[in-house]
Amino acid sequence: MKKQSAQSSEPAEQARLKNDLIAESGLIETTRGRHAIHCLTVIGTIEGHTLAPDNQKTTKYEHVIPLLVDIQEDPSIEGLLVILNTVGGDVEAGLALAELIAGVSKPSATLVLGGGHSIGIPLAVSARHSFIVPTATMTVHPVRHSGMVLGVPQTLRYFEQMQERIVGFVAGHSAISAKRFTQLMHNTGELVMDMGTVLNGQQAVEEGLIDSLGGLDDALRYLYKEIESGRTPKGRYRNPET
Numbered sequence: 001m002k003k004q005s006a007q008s009s010e011p012a013e014q015a016r017l018k019n020d021l022i023a024e025s026g027l028i029e030t031t032r033g034r035h036a037i038h039c040l041t042v043i044g045t046i047e048g049h050t051l052a053p054d055n056q057k058t059t060k061y062e063h064v065i066p067l068l069v070d071i072q073e074d075p076s077i078e079g080l081l082v083i084l085n086t087v088g089g090d091v092e093a094g095l096a097l098a099e100l101i102a103g104v105s106k107p108s109a110t111l112v113l114g115g116g117h118s119i120g121i122p123l124a125v126s127a128r129h130s131f132i133v134p135t136a137t138m139t140v141h142p143v144r145h146s147g148m149v150l151g152v153p154q155t156l157r158y159f160e161q162m163q164e165r166i167v168g169f170v171a172g173h174s175a176i177s178a179k180r181f182t183q184l185m186h187n188t189g190e191l192v193m194d195m196g197t198v199l200n201g202q203q204a205v206e207e208g209l210i211d212s213l214g215g216l217d218d219a220l221r222y223l224y225k226e227i228e229s230g231r232t233p234k235g236r237y238r239n240p241e242t
Contacts, residue, residue, distance in 0.1 A: 033220065033224070034224065035078045035079060035223070035224055035227045035228075036076055036077050036078045036079075037077075037078065037079045037080070037081050037220065037223055038071050038077050038079070038080050038081070039081050039083065040064070040067065040068075040071075040080065040081070040082045040083070041059075041082075041083050041084075041085075042059045042064075042082060042083070042084045042085075042086050042097075042120065042123055043057055043059055043084075043085050043086060044056060044057030044058050044059060044085075044086060044087065045057065045058045045059070045086070045087055045088070045089040046058070046059050046061065046086060046088065046089030046090055046093050046094045046097070046119060046120070046123075047059065047060045047061065047089060047090060047093065048061055048089065048090025048091075048092055048093030048094075049090065049092070049093070050090070052089075058089075059086065059089075061090070061093035061094075061096060061097055064097055064100075065096065065097070065100060068097070068100045068101065068104065069100075071104060071106070072103075072104050072105065072106070077106065078106060078107070078227045079106055079107040079108065079109075079223040079226065079227055080101070080104055080106060080107070080108040080109075080127070081108075081109055081110075081111065081219055081220070081223060082101060082108070082109070082110045082111070082123065082126075082127055083110075083111050083113060084110060084111070084112050084113065084115075084116045084120055084123060084124055085112075085113045085114035085115055085116075086115065086116060086117065086120040086123070087115060087117050087118065087120070088117045088118025088119045088120050088139075089118070089119055089120075090119070091119050091143060091162055091166070093119075094118075094119030094120065094122060094123060095119070095122055095165060095166065095169065097123060097126075098122035098123045098125075098126040098169060098173075099126070099169075101123065101126040101127055102126045102127075102173060104127075107128060107222075107223050107226035107227050108127035108128045108129075108223075109127050109128065109129045109130070109131060109219045109222050109223055110123065110124050110125070110126065110127040110129075110130045110131065110219075111130075111131045111132070111133075111214075111215070111216060111219045112124050112130070112131070112132040112133065112136045112138065112201070112204075112210065113133055113136055114135075114136055114137075115136060115137050115138065115139070116132070116136065116137075116138045117137070117138060117139040118139060118141065119166070120138075121138055121140065121166075121170055121209070122166060122169045122170055122173075124138065124209075124210065125169075125170055125173040125174040125209065125210070126169075126173055128226070129211050129212065129219075129222055130174070130210045130211045130212070131210065131211070131212050131213070131214040131215070131218055131219045131222075132201040132204050132205065132210045132212075132213060132214075133201055133213075133214070133215050134200065134201040134202060134213060135200070135201065136200070136201045136204075137198055137199065137200050137201075138198070138199045138204050138209065138210075139191075139196055139197070139198050139199075140181065140184040140185050140196055140197045140198075140199065140209075141185055141191070141194060141195060141196030141197075142163060142185050142186065142195065142196070143162050143163045143166070163185075167181055167182055167185075170209070174208060174209050174210070174211075175208030175209075175211070176207055176208040176209045177208075180207065180208075181209075184196070184197040184199075184207070185197070201213055
């Protein structure tokens, strides 16, 4: 009887641990469909080397980096789904995560819900295929800095180099050209007291920034198809100048 009682408590314990994982980190280990898909959520502010205020929802890059390594190395995980609703955040942290997602050899997809703004854009295009819902928006704008900076040419050049890295990554992992993405960045007729462009889901697809308009079912069907085809995804780097 004791053995049966212990066995019957195992599902309840597993459910409790799963709920705790979702509540504490926003993660689930794997989905329970016909293929094991790991769901990674990127929400709020992407936190980098500096802690965000306590009242902000954050995605901590030091937590996500080892998780992505584990996804790549775990033979039981067949695919990766990244769901984004982010306002952006630390540039270097965002690019680091985007490069890691792009380097995952398993089928991967991103889905933009709500918003995929600022440095969230490289994350949105980093997977093998990107989706966005019609009501989501993406804000394209130049690199910003909220702290004190030195008003010298070296500082301006540093920002230029940082922006070149972002433009190069986005153009290399999507169908938009570096020239067009830069034009959207420098648009002065749309945002109040700032420059940039806000794209809704349909516009993001029309610009070539996102691959497809679609929702959760579309993203999962894409992953299932890629897994069942047995293809090993190749790198998506292309000439960003085209």
